[in-house]
Amino acid sequence: MANDTLGAEVLEHAEAGMPQLDVSIFPNLIFWLIVSIVLLYLILSRVAIPRITSVLAERSDAISSDLEQAQLYKRRAEEAEAAYNAALAKAREEAQKIAADTKAQVGKETAVLLAKADAEIAAKAAESEARIGEIRESAARSVEEVAKETAAEIVAAILPGKKADAAAVDSAVSSRLKG
Amino acid sequence: MKRTRRVQERAERATMAGEAEHGGNGFNIHPMEQFKVHPLFGDGAVHWYTPTNATLWMLITVLAITLFMVFGTRGRALIPSRGQSAAEVVFGFTRKMVEDVAGKEGAKYFPYILTLFLFILFANVLAIIPTSFAPTSHIAVTAVLAVAVFVTVTVIGFVKHGTHFFNLFWVSSAPTVALRIVLAVIEVISYFVRPVSHSIRLGGNMMAGHAVLKVFAGFAGALGVGAVLPIVAISAIYGLEVLVAFIQAYVFAILTCVYLNDALHPGH
Numbered sequence: 326m327a328n329d330t331l332g333a334e335v336l337e338h339a340e341a342g343m344p345q346l347d348v349s350i351f352p353n354l355i356f357w358l359i360v361s362i363v364l365l366y367l368i369l370s371r372v373a374i375p376r377i378t379s380v381l382a383e384r385s386d387a388i389s390s391d392l393e394q395a396q397l398y399k400r401r402a403e404e405a406e407a408a409y410n411a412a413l414a415k416a417r418e419e420a421q422k423i424a425a426d427t428k429a430q431v432g433k434e435t436a437v438l439l440a441k442a443d444a445e446i447a448a449k450a451a452e453s454e455a456r457i458g459e460i461r462e463s464a465a466r467s468v469e470e471v472a473k474e475t476a477a478e479i480v481a482a483i484l485p486g487k488k489a490d491a492a493a494v495d496s497a498v499s500s501r502l503k504g
Numbered sequence: 505m506k507r508t509r510r511v512q513e514r515a516e517r518a519t520m521a522g523e524a525e526h527g528g529n530g531f532n533i534h535p536m537e538q539f540k541v542h543p544l545f546g547d548g549a550v551h552w553y554t555p556t557n558a559t560l561w562m563l564i565t566v567l568a569i570t571l572f573m574v575f576g577t578r579g580r581a582l583i584p585s586r587g588q589s590a591a592e593v594v595f596g597f598t599r600k601m602v603e604d605v606a607g608k609e610g611a612k613y614f615p616y617i618l619t620l621f622l623f624i625l626f627a628n629v630l631a632i633i634p635t636s637f638a639p640t641s642h643i644a645v646t647a648v649l650a651v652a653v654f655v656t657v658t659v660i661g662f663v664k665h666g667t668h669f670f671n672l673f674w675v676s677s678a679p680t681v682a683l684r685i686v687l688a689v690i691e692v693i694s695y696f697v698r699p700v701s702h703s704i705r706l707g708g709n710m711m712a713g714h715a716v717l718k719v720f721a722g723f724a725g726a727l728g729v730g731a732v733l734p735i736v737a738i739s740a741i742y743g744l745e746v747l748v749a750f751i752q753a754y755v756f757a758i759l760t761c762v763y764l765n766d767a768l769h770p771g772h
Contacts, residue, residue, distance in 0.1 A: 352552035361562040373573035
């Protein structure tokens with residue numbers, strides 16, 4: 326008997342402990358669930374989903390347009406670089422041309438100056454040579470004169486009283502000097 | 505896991521009953537009382553239209569989702585704020601799940617699945633706030649959700665494919681007709697068991713977890729100052745319940761996607 330009541334009590338307790346199985350509250354739960362779900366569905370499908378979809382689309386558009394822009398800028402930068410390189414090459418070429426021209430002109434001028442200097446030097450050298458010849462000639466003449474005089478004196482000293490033949494002495498000295 | 509938890513719960517209920525029998529020595533634990541549905545105003549009977557604590561928490565769930573998904577994204581910023589970012593992550597995660605599992609045709613049903621997923625997720629998470637109410641622990645609630653999915657998916661299947669929808673049950677890759685018949689019987693049974701498992705998985709998990717928490721809370725209350733162990737256990741189980749709240753919502757949603765995929769692409 327005690328066992329029976331205990332069992333009943335446990336059973337009753339168990340039943341009281343499972344509100345999930347209380348059929349009387351089902352209509353309430355189901356009704357409010359449907360209300361909530363429909364409300365939520367309307368909020369999400371009317372407001373949240375379109376909004377987030379458009380935000381995400383805008384963002385991906387913005388990103389792709391930014392990427393395009395970046396591509397454009399990159400292309401422009403590349404073009405600018407190519408133009409710069411071309412300008413640089415042209416400038417270098419011109420510089421080389423100018424250098425070559427200058428070098429040629431300088432060479433020409435140098436040649437002219439050199440020729441002029443050479444000519445001057447040659448003229449001076451010729452003049453000097455002429456003067457040296459002159460000096461040598463006069464020196465030789467003086468030597469001959471002195472030799473003739475000396476020879477005449479010597480002859481006079483060796484053979485006193487005997488008037489030396491001036492012409493013979495001269496020719497002797499001249500022949501001797503030539504020899 | 506589900507089964508062990510339920511066994512555990514049953515054992516605990518028995519213990520509790522036993523303790524109660526010894527007379528009010530403090531072990532007066534009512535783990536199932538938290539699931540009671542009662543009117544918000546007054547003490548009258550619960551009619552179908554009566555606003556109850558279940559109503560309150562379902563509406564709080566809807567409100568929380570609205571705050572999260574609508575209020576959080578009000579800036580429509582190109583560079584999202586934290587709230588908007590979180591809403592976008594949940595949105596993107598769900599959309600990817602629908603597209604991955606149910607294919608491109610499934611994307612059309614994304615709003616329905618998002619609604620289900622968010623409702624269950626938020627109801628589960630809000631339910632682990634102490635003293636709150638867990639609508640998803642009621643089999644009536646989960647059964648309505650599961651049956652709605654079942655009916656919708658079946659209707660979609662027949663509308664899209666007519667009698668070809670029966671290919672879902674006819675395993676044409678099986679070698680003999682006899683085997684195909686046997687398999688068809690199994691497939692049909694498994695098809696009709698879907699809403700049952702779909703709803704009980706969610707409801708059972710939520711109910712069991714909350715009941716266990718309550719039992720340990722009762723132990724803690726009874727032991728008073730020396731209640732270190734029950735409190736540690738509550739903390740651990742609470743963590744587990746947070747995980748379960750997310751996982752069960754995810755499982756419900758992904759199974760919905762799987763069923764939808766079956767309806768959109770029947771045949772094996």
